[in-house]
Amino acid sequence: LHDRFEAEHDLPPITLDGERVSLLLNAGLDLSAEHMSAKYCDGVGLYRTESWFMQRGQFPSQAEQEQCYRDVLSRYHPEPVVMRTLDIGGDKVLDYFDIEEENPFLGWRGIRVTLDHPELFLDQLKAMIKANAGLGNLQIMLPMVSHTEEVDDALLLLEQAYFELQEEWADQFYQIDKPEVGVMLEVPSSLFLLPEWADKVDFCSVGSNDLTQYLLAVDRANARVAELFEPYHPSVLRALYKIARDCQSLELPFSLCGELGGEYEGAILLVAMGYRRLSMNISALNKVKWVLRRLKVEDMEELLDKCLSASNAIQVHRFIREFLISHN
Ligand code: PEP
Ligand code: MG
Numbered sequence: 001l002h003d004r005f006e007a008e009h010d011l012p013p014i015t016l017d018g019e020r021v022s023l024l025l026n027a028g029l030d031l032s033a034e035h036m037s038a039k040y041c042d043g044v045g046l047y048r049t050e051s052w053f054m055q056r057g058q059f060p061s062q063a064e065q066e067q068c069y070r071d072v073l074s075r076y077h078p079e080p081v082v083m084r085t086l087d088i089g090g091d092k093v094l095d096y097f098d099i100e101e102e103n104p105f106l107g108w109r110g111i112r113v114t115l116d117h118p119e120l121f122l123d124q125l126k127a128m129i130k131a132n133a134g135l136g137n138l139q140i141m142l143p144m145v146s147h148t149e150e151v152d153d154a155l156l157l158l159e160q161a162y163f164e165l166q167e168e169w170a171d172q173f174y175q176i177d178k179p180e181v182g183v184m185l186e187v188p189s190s191l192f193l194l195p196e197w198a199d200k201v202d203f204c205s206v207g208s209n210d211l212t213q214y215l216l217a218v219d220r221a222n223a224r225v226a227e228l229f230e231p232y233h234p235s236v237l238r239a240l241y242k243i244a245r246d247c248q249s250l251e252l253p254f255s256l257c258g259e260l261g262g263e264y265e266g267a268i269l270l271v272a273m274g275y276r277r278l279s280m281n282i283s284a285l286n287k288v289k290w291v292l293r294r295l296k297v298e299d300m301e302e303l304l305d306k307c308l309s310a311s312n313a314i315q316v317h318r319f320i321r322e323f324l325i326s327h328n
Contacts, residue, residue, distance in 0.1 A: 005286040010040055013289040017296040021271055023289060024082075024279040026257055027072075029055070040289070043079030043137070045205065045279020046257040047072060049124065050087050050094075058096050059120065065127035073135045080137050082182070082205065082257075082279075083128055085121065085154075086114055087143035091221050105219060110144025115153050125161035133174035140179050141205060146187040148196050155181065155200060185243060186210035186258075194243070198250040205279070206243055208258025208266075212236050231260045232313040232320075237269065241308060244274040255279060264291040265320045271297060272304035295327060 013021045022042040028051030052068060053060065060068070073081050088094055089109025101107040114121035125140070132138035142154050162178050169176055183190065183197060186207030190197075197204070208231055213220040215236055218228045230236070240256070247254035255277035260266035262280030267288045270278060280288060303323045307316045 005290045008290055008293065009286050011289070011293065012040060013292055015271070015292050015295055015297050015300075017298065019271070019297050020276070021292055022255075022277045023285055024080075024255075024257075024277065025285065026262075026279050026281050028052070041079070041285060042277075043076055044072070044081040045255055045277065046141070047081055047083045048087065049084060050092050053086065053088070053094055054092065056096075062123045062127045065124060066131045069128050069131035069138075070135075073131055073137055077135050077137050080139055082139045082141050084141045084143050084184070085111070085124055089113055105213065111142050111150050111154060112144065115150060115157075118157055121154075121157055122161050122164075125158055126165055129161060129165055129176055129179065130169075132179060133169075133172075133176050136177055138179045139182060139203070141182045141184060143184050143207070144187060144210070145183045146189045148193055151183060151197055151200055184210075184257075186214070188214050188239070191239060191243060191246075194246045194250060194252065198247075198252040201252075203253040203255070204243075204247065205254070206240065206256040206258060208236070208240070208256055208260040211239065211258065212260075215239060230313045231258070231266065232307075232316045234308070234310050234312065234316065237307060237316065240270065241273045241304075248274060253277075262288060264288050265317075265324075267292060268295065268300050268320070268323075269304055269307060272300035299323075299327060 013023045015021065024043050024045030025041050026046045027044050028048040069083065087110045088097065089099055089107060090105045093099065099108055128138055128140060142151070145151055158181060165176050180202035182203035182205060183201050184207045185191065185204050188211070209220055212229060212231045216228060216230065216233060218225050220229055243254060254275070256270055256275055257279035261270060261278035262284030264287055267278055268291065271292065303319060306319045310316045310319065
């Protein structure tokens, strides 16, 4: 079966009724391997900057970061690369930055850490903006935002980074650009703040891993409750659908970069909801594309209707199974 997916690796992701879906990569380390096996990809929808920080013994300097980001941006140029600012805390720890907490997933993580350490944040933003000079395919994304003040404070720091660089770079050959900025939707409170945020940011991307964790109050890394971590839970599906409808009415570009988009069952439901941009691990890309190329959006929408009114995830899984058998 794997060979059948690979055989279509250079065909575009278009549904049977002609809807183009953009499929992007989630990336962190080892980009060369990822790029080589993904002939047809629309860029990087999530570049996890912390993966590189986690492999080191100390914080990289601004110059080291610039070099690393430039490698990534140029490898995928002209396709977009969405670089997420440092998302540490929770399950992602740095040996050289001690965070000891009783409840790390509800503690100091993501944007909360970098806003408390503006020197780290500014260094990273400047490295990204400089790396993007002469390329222009950088988009910046903020992890774990849950309050409007965090969006405002992060945007202010981005302005500061940009203006300081403009002064430093006044006599350089390359112009620096102000990159597009987006937020991750992964804390439930963010779902109800979209009307406020839509005027402030350029795009948003759903982190379905954390969104599932926080909506269902199930630790994503705890084996004891792993069975309760269920992205096909009707509440999660309804939340994802609400995001799609709200973003459409606010004209805010939206995508999804959690693991759910890399499961073909999940991708089918997401496309039916209106998602046209899914970011996933390289190993999932050809399979998701293969499945989408064999289905019509209107049929997927019919399935979605049933799944949205299901009362539990078992029913949802059954509806999807029946659908796939009948559309085989
Ligand atoms: C997510 O939470 O869904 C996500 C994409 O980010 P991460 O898995 O890195 O927390
Ligand atoms: Mg996350």
